[in-house]
Each structure stands twice: as structure tokens, then as C-alpha cells.
Amino acid sequence: MDIQVFATRFAANAEAIERFLRDIDDDCAKWKPAEDEWSILEVIGHICDEEMLDFRTRIDYTLNRTGEAWPPFDPLALVEAHGYAGKDIHQQLTLFLSERKKSIEWLNSLELPNLDLSYQHPRLGALT
Numbered sequence: 001m002d003i004q005v006f007a008t009r010f011a012a013n014a015e016a017i018e019r020f021l022r023d024i025d026d027d028c029a030k031w032k033p034a035e036d037e038w039s040i041l042e043v044i045g046h047i048c049d050e051e052m053l054d055f056r057t058r059i060d061y062t063l064n065r066t067g068e069a070w071p072p073f074d075p076l077a078l079v080e081a082h083g084y085a086g087k088d089i090h091q092q093l094t095l096f097l098s099e100r101k102k103s104i105e106w107l108n109s110l111e112l113p114n115l116d117l118s119y120q121h122p123r124l125g126a127l128t
Contacts, residue, residue: 007107014100029089044092045084051099
């Protein structure tokens with residue numbers, strides 16, 4: 001499997017998210033379909049944290065720190081801890097796009113990564 005495939009998909013995904021959110025207003029961004037569900041603003045906050053705190057870290061551990069446990073990551077706790085609902089949607093979008101660009105650049109910088117490696121998750125088993 002070619003790492004470039006992932007980088008290309010990540011770029012296309014970022015463009016789609018940017019198009020979707022470019023003209024969204026605050027009321028729409030903060031609307032929740034139900035009290036126990038996330039708003040668009042909370043979702044974009046979550047994917048910002050995924051880019052910054054989770055994705056690159058876990059791939060790095062899988063490729064370069066074989067056998068080491070992944071750092072903990074609790075996305076539900078971060079909704080409140082990082083105050084997603086109180087942030088500006090357009091600033092969060094800009095942050096996401098910046099972090100996604102870093103992820104793509106990082107993916108493209110990997111030299112012949114062994115994509116057959118996996119991480120043994122305590123509950124989910126082997127993750128490739």
C-alpha cells in the first residue's frame with residue numbers, strides 16, 4: 001500500500017470539510033440535533049484534537065515505538081475540557097486545515113514506512 005494514497009485522501013477530505021464549513025453561521029454551527037449529540041462546532045473541535053493529539057502520535061508510535069503503549073486519548077472528555085462549544089467555528093476550521101496540512105506533510109515525509117506493523121490495542125486487538 002502506498003502512503004501517498006492516504007495523503008491524497010486526507011487532502012480531499014480537508015477540502016470537502018472546508019467547502020462545507022466555509023460559509024456556515026454560528027447558530028448553525030452550534031445547533032445540536034439532540035442534547036446528547038455533538039454540534040458541528042463540537043465535531044470540528046474534535047477533529048482538530050484528533051489531528052493534533054491523536055493521529056500523528058499514534059501512527060508514530062505504531063511505526064517507530066513498537067511495543068510502547070499509545071498515550072491516552074479521551075475524545076469525550078475533551079469536548080468539555082477544551083470547551084469546543086464556546087469556540088469560533090471559522091477559527092477552528094482554520095486550525096483544523098493547518099493541522100491537516102501538517103499531517104499530510106508528515107505522511108509525505110515518511111520514508112518507506114512499514115505499513116504491515118500493527119498496534120496491539122488492549123480492547124480492540126491488532127490495529128494496522
